[in-house]
Amino acid sequence: MKISVIGCGYLGAVHAAAMAELGHDVVGIDVDAAKIEQLSQGHPPFYEPGLPEILASAIGSGRLRFSTDMADARGSRVHFVAVGTPQQQGSNAADVSYVDAAVTALAPHLSAGDLVVGKSTVPVGTAGRLAALIDASGSGASLAWNPEFLREGFAVQDTVKPDRLVYGVRALPLAEEVPLVEEGSTKEAPSRNQLGAAGFETAASRASSTSGNHPDVDTLNEVYAAAVASGTPLVITDYATAELVKVSANAFLATKISFINAMAEIAEVTGADVTQLADAIGFDTRIGRRFLNAGVGFGGGCLPKDIRAFTARAEELGRGQSVAFLKEVDAINLRRRQRVVDLTVEALGDTVWDKKVAVLGLAFKPHSDDVRDSPALDVAVQLRGLGVNVVATDPQAIANARGRHPQLTYTSSLEAALEGADAVVLVTEWPEFAAIDPVWAASIVRGRVVIDGRNRLDAVAWRAAGWTYKGLGRP
Ligand SMILES: NC(=O)c1ccc[n+]([C@@H]2O[C@H](COP(=O)([O-])OP(=O)(O)OC[C@H]3O[C@@H](n4cnc5c(N)ncnc54)[C@H](O)[C@@H]3O)[C@@H](O)[C@H]2O)c1
Known part of the structure; x- marks a missing residue:
């Protein structure tokens, strides 16, 4: 045809x-x-x-x-x-x-x-x-x-x-x-x-x-x-x-992610572990484990703008109340970015000015170079705005990120990003980041603090290598 x-x-x-x-x-x-x-x-x-x-x-x-x-x-x-x-x-x-x-x-x-x-x-x-x-x-x-x-x-x-x-x-x-x-x-x-x-x-x-x-x-x-x-x-x-069908599918997926991220917020004040919670509730086939990974939240060219557009359209139709919860879904999602920034600042101690932070990830998700509304890029930009010397790396998304935020320092070398860093922040769960050897990384950074914004690192292995490990919604 x-x-x-x-x-x-x-x-x-x-x-x-x-x-x-x-x-x-x-x-x-x-x-x-x-x-x-x-x-x-x-x-x-x-x-x-x-x-x-x-x-x-x-x-x-x-x-x-x-x-x-x-x-x-x-x-x-x-x-x-x-x-x-x-x-x-x-x-x-x-x-x-x-x-x-x-x-x-x-x-x-x-x-x-x-x-x-x-x-x-x-x-x-x-x-x-x-x-x-x-x-x-x-x-x-x-x-x-x-x-x-x-x-x-x-x-x-x-x-x-x-x-x-x-x-x-x-x-x-x-x-x-x-x-x-x-x-x-x-x-x-x-x-x-x-x-x-x-x-x-x-x-x-x-x-x-x-x-x-x-x-x-x-x-x-x-x-x-x-x-x-x-x-x-x-x-x-x-x-x-x-x-x-399309907007409600995206609204549902966004809600599922924000649901588990809301549980992460509760876990953070109670000492519970949201990853175990997700496993446990995910065994219920009515709930399912997919889209229950707590972390820095969703982004990209679809979910954020689609839930906002759905809310706006429902309001035009006089049914704003029906999807008012999507505003909360959006708010929870954006709070998680702030949480990663706060954890990083806390890890850096009294002064953040000119401390080096390795930001691992720029794309909104792995296997993509898309940085539209990317939580990873947002975290990098917010840290830079606080005066942190951000050095960001990503296997595919550097060119797109640089186009939007030329003020950040980028490197395609993971080693160069980590070298001398006072803290490491993982924000896009590329397999190569999840596979980093914590012993090797410990030998080249200045400060052994890692903020795992995707809960993808092996906390036990990283701690054993001398790191202070901070996940989202995890003790
Ligand atoms: N990217 C995804 O994963 C995905 C998945 C499902 C649905 N969608 C939807 O698909 C649509 C496109 O998304 P995208 O991510 O491909 O966006 P995009 O920005 O990557 O691509 C849009 C393209 O349309 C072109 N364009 C704009 N006006 C045009 C015109 N008048 N004539 C011809 N070309 C024109 C632009 O130059 C651009 O290349 C959006 O509505 C999005 O929500 C995207």
Whole structure:
């Protein structure tokens, strides 16, 4: 299938390459000429494991090319919209102006039968508005919303083999509605009030079937043929549900992290160990152990801005109270950054001025170079603001961090970061940091104090090597 992917950032570049790898004929379009130039040469503009390989293979096969010209979307049957939806300046709300601009620029190039597929994370109601915009263009194209759940660091595998697919599709006119019960079936037809807001069967009644009997569902099934054939769970629903699925998934994950971090705060005043607490409650399969790692908290280009945008949108809808707890989730999360700063200052003693602190990590999580709203970078910047001589290192994120905070001192050498340090702060749980030999590290630092902002170090081994070890929520 001929496909265009509009917006070639962390999401779009991976999506474009993965779609080409799956056999589609793809053009990736972005307004950033430097990014397009890099991608065209097979060089990802960011670090993502596995992306260089599929990019090279897809470009080599002739099935993937990149362009800055929206006219190159012409002729594609499916147009994925993967542009950014960052937090607005001075507000919690999402800035949807990039999505609006992309769809407006795309509209003149659409033809009847084309399907525009939103992948960006948007406030509920956006898809309905964009569908009206596409209708007004008179092209005969339609819109679906297909939220993306990829995790940076695992983006390629998550795109090729998603854990679920969600299609938010337009309501078909009721006259076009398909029979809800197959001929000869003894099952009763569902009543009108069992139908979804979209005016046809909802996910509950349809999810077991991959043949949507809806042209846009059929098109999406063709795009994702491999995933659909392998039995990937499929939820077919209306626009609003599809939009809400994404933000509520992120709200849930953020809440789970802040929940355990709130327990860490209680553990800190009671002498309890939050890591053991997490293990113990995590054995309950209703709770589960994942996303229960207490530490410096979540960050990145999604969770923080998505929970804020959700709160802002709910307030606009007169339902602010329903998700007011997300403000507390955000506040707990930000307090953990402060806690790491406070522990470090405490460890440095009376004066912090010009004491050297090795900050291990800048990316918001390992296996990524993304520093958007990164707790690690935030801690480094706050310590620098207090006059600490911060020397920060990260396997992949130095260039991005330097672009945002040139005032910090960076080194790609772990040894150079540790050498002569008065304290060591671990804030991104890269495997190479977790694997540091505490005996070796003790031999090159000046002060043997380590603040483990991710609770990833072996406290017993570090203490045995002469370190004062401070974890979060641990005695
Ligand atoms: N990064 C993730 O892990 C992830 C996961 C799921 C969903 N999302 C969502 O996907 C969307 C994109 O996120 P991202 O992390 O890829 O952002 P990003 O900033 O890395 O990429 C966005 C890209 O869109 C381009 N762009 C902006 N306006 C454009 C226009 N009018 N036409 C063409 N290109 C344009 C930008 O130049 C940029 O390259 C966001 O809504 C985000 O919330 C991201």
